[in-house]
Amino acid sequence: MALEALGPIFIKFGQMLSTRRDLLPEDIADELQKLQDQVPPFCGAEATTLIEEALGEPVSQVFAEFSVDPLASASVAQVHKATLHTGEEVVVKVIRPNIHKTITQDIQLLHSLAQLIQHYSQDGKRLRPVEVVSDYEKTIVNELDLLIEAGNTSQLRRNFEQSELLYIPQIHWQYCRNNVLVIERIHGIPVADIAALNAQHTDMKKLAERGVEIFFHTGIPR
Structure with a gap:
């Protein structure tokens, strides 16, 4: 898919579009849906190295089982299934290597495009593309820090602790870093x-x- 070749920022844009089936033909929406978790993964051995560097110990000491083959892969990170030594099933989320540099370059490109649109387009001032890109930049930068995701997930779990509406998986904080997140694995549709x-x-x-x-x-x- 062309969006995959353009980089993570544009994959994110495709992910957003995939949720708007009211605007897109079904076949295009189906293809864009694959960007949610079927982006080509990076090497599982490299993911293992990143995890070990982040946690400061071999994966064999942290996990009883760890799958080198990714369970799913998206624009910013990919996930691997694993089992703790306690027997608990978990998934391990790992930020893609060198993604920060790529994101920074893509954001700079978007800022340049937004400034051109705002300056030359008749609808530029009304659409405020520079503000849109700035807001998007904050969102994507937060996604690069998995400790923020871990904190938000933990807060959501507390919010729904007494509710039967939604089950939020448990974060294993002792194994979480800026680029690695370990969370309870739950099965569903x-x-x-x-x-x-x-x-x-x-x-x-x-x-x-x-x-x-x-x-x-x-x-x-x-």
Whole structure:
């Protein structure tokens, strides 16, 4: 796919578009959907090295089992399945090597394009592309720090601790670093896999209602 060749920033854009099936033909939306977790992975041996450097010990000491083959791969990171010595199933998320430099270069390009659009386009001032890129830059930079993701996940878990609406997996903080995150593995069906949900006779109306309830629940100060 062309977006994969353009780099992580543009893959992120494709991921965003994949959620807008109301705007795109089904075949294009299906292809863009693959960008969520089917981006070509980087070498599993390199991922192992990154994990060992971050944690300061061999993966064999941290995990009873560790799969070198990635479970899924996206624009910024990829995940590997593993088992702790306690027997708990986990997934290990690893930031792609050299991704910070690539992201910085892509963001600089987007800023240049945004300035051109704002200066020369009739709709430039109304669309405010420079502000859009600046906001996007903050979002993507936060994604490069997995300790931020770990903190947000832990807070969400606390918010839903007494709720039956949503289960949030547990973060294993002792194995988390800026570029490595270890989290409880849970099994289920992706919410975008409508065929699989229907095969399980999922009540789609109830699923949608719970989704809305979860959305507003997370917005309530606690």
